[in-house]
Amino acid sequence: MLAEIGYGIIVVAFIVALYSVGAAIYGERTKSPAVVESARRAMLLLWPLISLAAGTLIYLLITNHFEVSFVYEVTSREMPTYLKITAWWGGQAGSLVFWSWLMSAFASLVTLRKWERDREFLPWVIVVTALTTAFFLGLVVFYENPFARYWQTAGGQIVTSMFAPAATATVYFPSDGNGLNPLLRHPGMIIHPPMLYLGFVSFVIPYAFAIAALITGRTDDRWIRITRRWTLIAWLFLSFGLVLGSRWAYDVLGWGGFWGWDPVEIAALMPWLTGTAFLHSVMIQEKRGLLKQWNMILIILTYSLVIFGTFLTRTGVLSSVHAFAQSSIGPVFFVFIGFTFITSIALLIYRWPDLRGETEMKSLLSREALFLLNNLLFMSVLVICFWGVVFPIISQIFTGQTVTVGPPFYDRATAPLFAALMFLMGIAPLSTWKRSTVGTIGRVLWKSALAALVITVILFFTYTHNIIALVGFYLIALVLLVTLYEFWRAAWARSKATKENVVAALWNLFGRDRRRYGGYVIHISMMLMAIGILGINAFQIQTQGTLALNNSLTLGNYSIKYESIAQFTAADNRQVTRAVVNVYDKNGNYLGQLYPRIDYYPDAQQNMTIPGERPTLQDDLYVLLVDWQPASANGATFKIFVNPLVNWLWIGSLIFFVGIIIAAWPDRDPEYASARSRARHAEQPSAAD
Amino acid sequence: MNRNLRIALYVLALGIVLAGLWAVTVHAQNPTPTDDEVNRIAHQLYCPVCENTPLDVCPTEACRQWRDLIRQQLSEGWTEAQIKQYFVQQYGVRVLSEPPASGLNWLVYVLPPLIILAGAFLLFRAMRGWIKPPADSSAVGSGEEAPKDEYVERLEEELKKRK
Amino acid sequence: MNETAKAAPRRSVPLWVQIIIWALLVGLLVIVAIGLNRSQQGQVQPGANIPSFSMPLFSGYELNGKTQFDLADYHGKVVMVNFWASWCKPCEQEAADLEQAWQYYKDSGKVIFVGADYVDTEPEARAYLQKFGITFANGPDLGTKVSQLFRIKGVPETYFIDQNGVLKYAQIGPFSSVDEIKAIIDPLLKQQQ
Structure with missing residues (x-):
């Protein structure tokens, strides 16, 4: 009964979404605000409807309704309730409902805003968001129905179907479910997909406004001002999704690393790259009226990459550890992608002449020129990632050969680009809009550059002789120093001017230009993350050995002693084999105990190797229990990694969060756009022919 | 040539097995390679059955067998290149972490730099165009000051005074 | 790829740029479509003609004294190709x-x-071969060439090719009895060449 209700609500939501699209187009064409208003209300109805359906699904999940095939696939009796809830997005069908739910929430939020001056955008924003929601709901209705049940036919066959496949068929009740994939039971994996989806979904909003601007021909930067905060939020969620995914991989996959350049990881990284480029280049448009065409390209590209990545990983075109099981949604998803790409590009080409820049550039060292360089670098990384992901498909088609494009390729190709990006991050804050010269930048840069050099020399004598790492450290130090110097310089100037003390001045500085200083905080956090990434890539060491009880294995400054091993069954019925190892430093001082373990999940028949970790600011000792023999002198095989500096990555990601909050904090003026810039746009003659 | 090569390889492989057995019976004259030596090579190879997983961290039974194979080959004095060659022969080029630069695979390495260079060229051409605008629009450009962040502007003024 | 479009400060996008953009887009979509099709089509289906392929054989597991198996050599016979691995339970x-x-x-x-x-x-x-006393021809699928030909999804999978080189039956997963195998081969033996 409940399953039918849930499915029924989804069907209704699907129809409402389609109605909303139709009404919005019709209302816009016939210039009847009442019809557009009707479309808007239909749009607002979507979220409550999908919430109801989702509530039904969650109820089915919690209450062990294993006759529902989705419930059977992702839960089991042993699973704790919170995992049963999060199993909602642990499988294809449920995650599509989840996606639609988030999508409708964002679409509702944006339709609730005041539209006064932007009435003309409204119908088209509704069309884009409601159409996207309708597409995902349609996938649920026609292809991946989480409410489908098992039926036993008269012949004894079990079939999966929403409704009775034959009059004589009865619902079949399995006694227990399959259980969620153990890889997905980690806290990181519980939050990581929602974060990533939130990021993906919220990029639909700026895209919808961009499309609305293209269709209506209102091609000033209004759409960018409206969606600035949405873009930041989208970027925040996407970034956090990536970081959490990395953390999950680090804690659960037992590689000793957090990023493997896996196609699915790259699929999530690609919209982040274009999104980051977009965040920078919209500033040029806002401040200088340049790059309108390019910003359109970027937002269309970002959204396209979001759905392209989703498509690649959900339809089995790419196979990967993270990929969803093969599914039947491929062809219809392909049509949706084709439709999106073609309409977006057609609109862009149609409006291209209207999107020309307003003013001209003055200097190759101006901030806008440096931002453009930054965009070029982000696009270059994108090209490498895109090609690396697509090439195996091409190779398979033309030569029948399956190839792997793995980490060495990406590391080698992207490292110089990231280094160049860091250098830009160092000099761009010192440049000014319109005009800078080598002299003006050099005057403020030389102190930081010199100090960074001193730091690098110190590191050379105390820490490492690795040239690549030293270059990396130099750039990191440069960016950190320049950014901190900027803070200090501004705070000092302000305190002189306003007679505040420096701390208060700094505080007020943030208040006055949150976007700029929030951005700088984000730069600082990026550099902290870079320390972690550089550390693990340049200095990771590892060893593996089989130890008898009370024997030791030494690596770097650590040595571990195998103390004991025990096997027990945990509350959620997983069988845990847990080793106890003592950690000593190189002088034999006791540092603590670690508990690397192997979890065996009987319901999923899968092993998980969970490391014991000892994080410090200097490094992370990461111990894996690889193998063990129950009763032999050669007790257990351990693999140890020492991952220097890696924890700066996680510290940096927390600061990153702070930076985004600062940058995205609402201003007193909710419309953000200042009277000045409005005036500028009023003056600007309409570029339309 | 391929057939001969394969036969030769099989003879070689058989020889290794026999030699391995012999080595075991006479209590391994070659020192057994350590796990680290095995992992160092396994790390550069990709598991042929699990997607995108390096062989040194892959937990499946099949991968354990392959690591043992590497250990055995190492104890027989095979070089890293020979072991990789053997894996490619046996399981296809997908075991390599990067496609070998031959045939169509050249594209992997050549295309991204070309596109990036083209992008850079277009960008610089476009920027040159912006910097030297036609005479009429430059007049407009200099007349109309672009909006600046007034606060930052004031700040910079302030800084200039202090210098 | 879209970077090509950026360079145009002229009034509208030049035709040749438009053509390049659309060509790139179509190319991408075609490649993705083929990739999608591949990932969805699954194993070779019965009724398909199996092109001749060859594979080396383990010494001790040769076929009629040959160290290499060539499908073409066995035209007129029913051929069963079984994919397996020692790590496969x-x-x-x-x-x-x-x-x-x-x-x-x-x-x-x-x-x-x-x-x-x-x-x-x-x-x-x-x-493995010794443990189960296997005596029929066996060899390694070098470079996964043969398995790619059949587009296998896993092991075990077993394919039956008739006297004319046409695939007649594909068994995905293990057989549970000898009779199951005989029930597939016997009708093929009766069929006219």
Whole structure:
């Protein structure tokens, strides 16, 4: 009964979404605000409807309704309730409902805003968001129905179907479910997909406004001002999704690393790259009226990459550890992608002449020129990632050969680009809009550059002789120093001017230009993350050995002693084999105990190797229990990694969060756009022919 | 040539097995390679059955067998290149972490730099165009000051005074 | 790719740029469509003509004294190709049944069995063959060429090719009895060439 209700609500939501699209187009064409208003209300109805359906699904999940095939696939009796809830997005069908739910929430939020001056955008924003929601709901209705049940036919066959496949068929009740994939039971994996989806979904909003601007021909930067905060939020969620995914991989996959350049990881990284480029280049448009065409390209590209990545990983075109099981949604998803790409590009080409820049550039060292360089670098990384992901498909088609494009390729190709990006991050804050010269930048840069050099020399004598790492450290130090110097310089100037003390001045500085200083905080956090990434890539060491009880294995400054091993069954019925190892430093001082373990999940028949970790600011000792023999002198095989500096990555990601909050904090003026810039746009003659 | 090569390889492989057995019976004259030596090579190879997983961290039974194979080959004095060659022969080029630069695979390495260079060229051409605008629009450009962040502007003024 | 579009400060996008953009887009979509099609089509379906392929054979597991198996050599016979691996647990269920079926057919001279050892290590593969007393031809699927030809999704999978080189039956997963195998081969033997 409940399953039918849930499915029924989804069907209704699907129809409402389609109605909303139709009404919005019709209302816009016939210039009847009442019809557009009707479309808007239909749009607002979507979220409550999908919430109801989702509530039904969650109820089915919690209450062990294993006759529902989705419930059977992702839960089991042993699973704790919170995992049963999060199993909602642990499988294809449920995650599509989840996606639609988030999508409708964002679409509702944006339709609730005041539209006064932007009435003309409204119908088209509704069309884009409601159409996207309708597409995902349609996938649920026609292809991946989480409410489908098992039926036993008269012949004894079990079939999966929403409704009775034959009059004589009865619902079949399995006694227990399959259980969620153990890889997905980690806290990181519980939050990581929602974060990533939130990021993906919220990029639909700026895209919808961009499309609305293209269709209506209102091609000033209004759409960018409206969606600035949405873009930041989208970027925040996407970034956090990536970081959490990395953390999950680090804690659960037992590689000793957090990023493997896996196609699915790259699929999530690609919209982040274009999104980051977009965040920078919209500033040029806002401040200088340049790059309108390019910003359109970027937002269309970002959204396209979001759905392209989703498509690649959900339809089995790419196979990967993270990929969803093969599914039947491929062809219809392909049509949706084709439709999106073609309409977006057609609109862009149609409006291209209207999107020309307003003013001209003055200097190759101006901030806008440096931002453009930054965009070029982000696009270059994108090209490498895109090609690396697509090439195996091409190779398979033309030569029948399956190839792997793995980490060495990406590391080698992207490292110089990231280094160049860091250098830009160092000099761009010192440049000014319109005009800078080598002299003006050099005057403020030389102190930081010199100090960074001193730091690098110190590191050379105390820490490492690795040239690549030293270059990396130099750039990191440069960016950190320049950014901190900027803070200090501004705070000092302000305190002189306003007679505040420096701390208060700094505080007020943030208040006055949150976007700029929030951005700088984000730069600082990026550099902290870079320390972690550089550390693990340049200095990771590892060893593996089989130890008898009370024997030791030494690596770097650590040595571990195998103390004991025990096997027990945990509350959620997983069988845990847990080793106890003592950690000593190189002088034999006791540092603590670690508990690397192997979890065996009987319901999923899968092993998980969970490391014991000892994080410090200097490094992370990461111990894996690889193998063990129950009763032999050669007790257990351990693999140890020492991952220097890696924890700066996680510290940096927390600061990153702070930076985004600062940058995205609402201003007193909710419309953000200042009277000045409005005036500028009023003056600007309409570029339309 | 391929057939001969394969036969030769099989003879070689058989020889290794026999030699391995012999080595075991006479209590391994070659020192057994350590796990680290095995992992160092396994790390550069990709598991042929699990997607995108390096062989040194892959937990499946099949991968354990392959690591043992590497250990055995190492104890027989095979070089890293020979072991990789053997894996490619046996399981296809997908075991390599990067496609070998031959045939169509050249594209992997050549295309991204070309596109990036083209992008850079277009960008610089476009920027040159912006910097030297036609005479009429430059007049407009200099007349109309672009909006600046007034606060930052004031700040910079302030800084200039202090210098 | 879209970067090409950026360079145009002129009034509208030049035709040649438009053509390039659309061509790139179509190319991308075609590639993705083919990739999608591949990932969805699954194994070779019965009724398909199997092109001739060859694979080396383990010494001790040759076929008629040849160290290489060539499908073309066995035109006019029923050929069973079984994909397996020593690390594959379900394969062990069917190993003995396959051998028993081979013993039943081998003297007729009308049926050929060949085992393709999918991504495996030779010592383990040999141990496996010995453990289950396999005597029919077996060899490694070098470079996964044969398995890619059949587009197998896993092991074990077994394919039956008739006298004309047409695939007649594909078994996904292990056999549970000898009779199951015979029930597939016997009708093929009766069919007219």
